Amino acid sequence: MSASQRRSAVSSEKAREEDRALLRRYHEGGDTTAREELIERHLPLVRSLARRYAGRGESLEDIEQVGAIGLIKAIDRFELEREVSLATYATPNVVGEIKRHFRDKGWAIRVPRALQELNASMSGAIERLTGRLGRSPSIAEIAEELKTTPEEVLEAMEVGSAYSTVSLSTGPGGDEELDPLETIGGEDEEFERSEDRAALEPALDRLPPREREILRMRFEEGLPQTQIAQRVGLSQMHVSRLIRKSLSIMREELLRLPPGAA
């Protein structure tokens, strides 16, 4: 083993021990800051796995967001008696979540290149116009800025966000990869769950910290997207998509939670 290989092995063993210490703090002591730290530490793994699925009709950021849900599930489900590292345990969870997402949403949609390009240039145009006008621009103003028609701007707005929202009526069924916990529950439990349907709160902590913070700013502080975008350093379009996606993911998660967990 070379010196650099030895250094890498030592550092990877150190990281593994740190992970286990954090997992113990979270699972045995209920320390949620340890959970947050574990999420942050393993986001690079999620990004790396998400990149494998880029270019299939969904933005890399969205794939990363879905992958992060898989990571959070892995952290929550990890059993301390396991001999495997968290990264090893999380990898199939992250990949599984991404694959399920693509399958569920039917990402076979092909978006015309011209619309993709228009969508890509819209974000910058909105930022420029917001700065220039001191308010959110209208569709006509965006169209003028990009020398196109309002109809094309509207179509381009849908590009990249063309996922379907999850219905409350969508239940388990026909999915061979479902966790057995997801399929148990009698009539009463189903009814109980339906009572929780209008409250998304129980699924909130399944989201990555950045998305939780964006939802908090939007729905608790009542900040407009433009201000949130400035605070988190993203474009307004990106904030809009994260909000919509997060709400859909939360709804989806609420349906997947075992009865009584909500």
Added chain:
Amino acid sequence: MTELPERIDLEAPLSGDFQAVVRLIIGGIAERVDFAFEEIDDLQLAVERLLAEAGQVGSVHMSFEVGEASIRTRVGPLSETAVADALRDGDAPPGQLTLRRILQTVVDSFGVEDAGGGAIVVRLEKLKGMP
């Protein structure tokens, strides 16, 4: 000369495949009133969240009354009782993200009407902001 408000009626399948189409139509209607990008996004989100509660079977009726600086939307009848309860309840407790809280944030006003047989119609109103 056309008298305001103008009204557009839409019957759309509830299956997820058509939600993007509904968003596009709402965008087109809101663009006629010169809503800002963010205001359009808010109205689309409100309708999208309601439709997500409405199941996947059958279709839903939506109407849009277009005023000089507002859009009044009616969605329903919806038969999901949990949605009706959530929208009729008082303010959501602090820190809770409910459908009611979402609608309170993204539209200027909303209300629930009985449509008979336990079903409801949800009214949403979005006003154009000041330029």
